[in-house]
Amino acid sequence: MRRRLPFLACLLLHCLTLRAQQAPSTAAFDAYCTTFFKEIQGLSDAKEYRQILSRYPEWEAKYNALGAADKQLFRGALANNVDYNRACYYALLKDRPNAVLSFRQAVEHGYKNYSHAKVDSDLDLIRGDKDFQQQMALIREHGDFIYVLQQAKGYAPNEARKLPAFTYQSADEPHLVALRKTYKLDSIAGQGNEVSRYINLLHWVHEQVPHDGNHENPAVRNAQDLLRVCRAEKRGLNCRGLATILNEAYLAMGYKARFVGCLPKDSTDYDSxxxxxxxxxxxxxxxxxxPTNDAYVMNEQGQLLSIEEVRARIIDGRPLLVNPTANWNHKVSKTKEDYLYQYMAKNLYKLQCPLSSQYDLETRGATKSLQYVTLLPATVGAHKPAVRNTQDGPTSFTLYNTSNAAAFWQKP
Known part of the structure; x- marks a missing residue:
């Protein structure tokens, strides 16, 4: 398969995250990358592989001139757009030694896309090479996310440490009452069965505010204020902000709900x-x-699934379906292949949610004390303390760890 530079869009999106704080050299290199890799794509479409290889030293020279922080920011481009693609072009040119060397350099610089490298026909020339196979084994531990989940060995249902009870704020709370009335949530939820009402509210939040993972959410983090600010400033929210709005909408309707942080195994991977x-x-x-992707997940009979069920089915290979309307900002459709088997498989290694589900939970304050529970695979949880206390500015945190899935998913 010819190079389509799949990482470029992700790289540029990540670079834009800190655009407001970038030094001019960073922004300039970002713009240079856009132009350079478009040129490379054109040459690739024309099968001008030798010319592409002659162009890469220019990009590397500019990359090497960056400061340490900028090098880290663009390291993914080095691994994915230069080293990996160079390995492909050398392999297409039947240059086995340089293809193997370039692939090893891609892995050393952080290449992790095991599933792509596994099926990329451009690399067929070197698949039997021992060095290539060793590198593939290395990235499988970081990039084959279903394999990583399978190696987690499940949970510990008989774990002795106990958790406090999860709590859910009553729909009678004045702010939740105001949210329900202001936005006419009863009408939005409709008169259908409970599942249809849940889905209607999901669709509503997805339509109210676009997803914007490039900026921090506003400091005041409750549904009313988030909706107001987004409308006034014509801005979006990251996934946590969208989940906060949907969570409070559910609570306002009297539905027991939580927002759940889905986290990868790799503690250096901040994409959750x-x-x-x-x-x-x-x-x-x-x-x-x-709400970010307007998505819910079903089994082969069309029955809606829980997070726990989706995770288990990813691990053991049972069928999964994503609603056909799932999308990101009405620009990208979400399929089970990219959404579940790649992105969410990576981010279902650890799960975390607050003990108390309530209005305005995460707005920071001097008297705020927040409690969270993290569900860990048994092999990880056995080495984590049951409770840890920490402080972030004026806000204190109590963090509970558990490997007991039944306790984490206890009925409300």
Whole structure:
């Protein structure tokens, strides 16, 4: 398969995250990357592989002239857009030694896309090479996210350490009452069964505010204020902000709900996701709802699934379906292949949610004390303390760890 530079869009999106704080050299290199890799794509489409290889030293020279922080920011481009693609072009030119060397350099610089490298026909020339196979084994531990989940060895249902009870704020709380009335949530939820009401509210939040992962959320973090600020400033929110709005909408309607942080195994990977879990009394389980992607997940019979069920099915290979309307900002459709088997498989290694589900939970304050619970695989949880206390400015945190999935997903 010819190079389509799949990492470029992700790289540029990440670079834009700190655009407001970038030094001029950073912004200039960002713009240079856009122009350079478009040129490379054109040459690739024309199969001018030798010319491409002659162009890479120019990019590397500019990269090497960057400061340490900028090098780290653009390291992904080095691994994905230069080293990996160079390995492909050398392989297409039947230059086995340089193809193997370039692939090793890609891995050394952080290349992790195991699933792509596994099927990329451009690399067929070197698949039998021992060095290539060793490098593939290395990136499998970091980039084959289903394999990483499978190696986690499950949870510890008989774990002795106890958790405090999860709590859910009553719909009678004045701010939640105001949210329900102001936005006519009863009408939005509709008169259908409970699952249809959950989905209607999911769609509503998705339509109210676009996802914007490039900026911090406003300091005041409750649904009313977040909606007001986003409308006034014509701005979006990151996934945590969207999940906060949906969570409070569910609470305002009297539905027991949590927002759930979905975290990768790699502690240096800061790309995580936050979705919602709303409890269905009729189905007797929590249901997956993702306002960022307007997504919920089903089995082969079309029955809605919980986060726990989705994770288990990813691990053991049972079928999964994503609603056909799932999308990112009405620009990118979400399929099970990219959404579940790549992105969410990476981010379902650890799960975290607050003990108290309530209005304005994460607005910081001098008297604020927040409590969170993290669900860890048994192999990880055995080495973590049961409780840890920490401080972030004036806000104190109590962090509980557990490997008991039943305790984490206890019924409300």
């Amino acid at each position: 996701h936050v979705i919602n879990a709303v409890y269905s009394p009729s189905l007797q389980k929590w249901l997956w709802m993702d």
